[in-house]
Amino acid sequence: MVRTIIFALAVLLASVQPSIAGPFEDGLAAHERGAYTEAAKLFRQAAENGHASAQFNLGTMYYRGEELPMDHAEARRWLKMAEAQGRRADWLIPFSMFDYGLPNGDEALRWHLEAAGRGHVGAMNNLGHMYYSRFGLDFAKAKEWFRKSAEHGYAEGQFNYALHSGDNPAELERWLRKAADQGHGNAQYYLAKRYRDGNEPARDIDEALRLMRLAAEQGLHLAQVDLAAMLVSGNGIPPDYAEAAMWYRRAAEQDSVEAQFMLGLLLDEGLGVRQDHEEASAWYAKAVERDHVDAQVRLGLMYAEGRGVQQDMNKAVKLLQDAAAMRHGGANYNLAIMYAEGIGVPLDDEEAVRRLWRVRGPLQAEAQFY
Numbered sequence: 001m002v003r004t005i006i007f008a009l010a011v012l013l014a015s016v017q018p019s020i021a022g023p024f025e026d027g028l029a030a031h032e033r034g035a036y037t038e039a040a041k042l043f044r045q046a047a048e049n050g051h052a053s054a055q056f057n058l059g060t061m062y063y064r065g066e067e068l069p070m071d072h073a074e075a076r077r078w079l080k081m082a083e084a085q086g087r088r089a090d091w092l093i094p095f096s097m098f099d100y101g102l103p104n105g106d107e108a109l110r111w112h113l114e115a116a117g118r119g120h121v122g123a124m125n126n127l128g129h130m131y132y133s134r135f136g137l138d139f140a141k142a143k144e145w146f147r148k149s150a151e152h153g154y155a156e157g158q159f160n161y162a163l164h165s166g167d168n169p170a171e172l173e174r175w176l177r178k179a180a181d182q183g184h185g186n187a188q189y190y191l192a193k194r195y196r197d198g199n200e201p202a203r204d205i206d207e208a209l210r211l212m213r214l215a216a217e218q219g220l221h222l223a224q225v226d227l228a229a230m231l232v233s234g235n236g237i238p239p240d241y242a243e244a245a246m247w248y249r250r251a252a253e254q255d256s257v258e259a260q261f262m263l264g265l266l267l268d269e270g271l272g273v274r275q276d277h278e279e280a281s282a283w284y285a286k287a288v289e290r291d292h293v294d295a296q297v298r299l300g301l302m303y304a305e306g307r308g309v310q311q312d313m314n315k316a317v318k319l320l321q322d323a324a325a326m327r328h329g330g331a332n333y334n335l336a337i338m339y340a341e342g343i344g345v346p347l348d349d350e351e352a353v354r355r356l357w358r359v360r361g362p363l364q365a366e367a368q369f370y
Helices: 002-014 018-032 036-047 052-064 072-084 093-100 105-117 121-133 139-151 155-163 169-181 185-197 205-217 221-233 241-252 257-269 277-289 293-305 313-325 329-341 349-357 361-368
Strands: none
Touching: 018 036, 018 052, 036 052, 052 072, 105 121, 121 139, 121 155, 139 155, 155 169, 155 185, 169 185, 185 205, 185 221, 205 221, 221 241, 221 257, 241 257, 257 277, 257 293, 277 293, 293 313, 293 329, 313 329, 329 349
């Protein structure tokens, strides 16, 4: 998205600079097809002949390190040439400059303030971030710039201003709603959680589901996971394991560890999907790589039983011990049984008792009478 917008702007500006248009237009075409080295060479040829849009594009490529060494000093040199010809710095403000930073914070601040003064809403929003995190944590100035951006109708600014209005629930909801109505995914997600959890606004599970789906459809993995959890729990709605599995899969493919575990669980139990122990074990294994303790227990039991994986008691014991070290009640309970019966470990009644005493949670009562 960043690349497309920046270079689309440059295309529009190219029409007023016909003298060096050939290399520049060829550079745009090369960039569009992903030939970035060729694009950089062509942009440089045009830029050295004074083509402001080429200077700008070459500067942004140095900023991003796009087939060129990331070099902010060289980027600034070309961008200043473009700016001197009237190609204002606010082209860059919503995209590369704020994302990749400037070594000279005062220069970044100047460019943003100049652009904000010309009504650039992205610059106003970025100033909010800069005062919040880069220039002495001035919360009052940060909130003021977010407010200005929000009042100009900028959805990202409305979302950020809402987050800075937490002491006023009505204002928080109002600005979240404005941003959500413009399709802002994070605003939809935050507002959905408020409707799901109740208080202010009052609980409205139908509106929560509607907003959560909108956010999930935009690819927000947190929304996908929360939506799936709502569909599994059936808290106020009929459970829908099939749709939940779909959303867990989408989030799991975005590397959400909770989604990886839950997708494995649904596949393991055959809830909403065809039961598939082998695929379940693969998703558990991905979650285990991120130290998900419940996944360690489930995968450990699969290795102990040879379910979906080749039976391997050494792996089973190791996974259960790792989870038990994190005080997982189920891990300690299963290890206690294994020590009591000599399954995969030496028979050891004393160790079994020690493990039973460590059991907490739902299995605690059962462990006391084992």
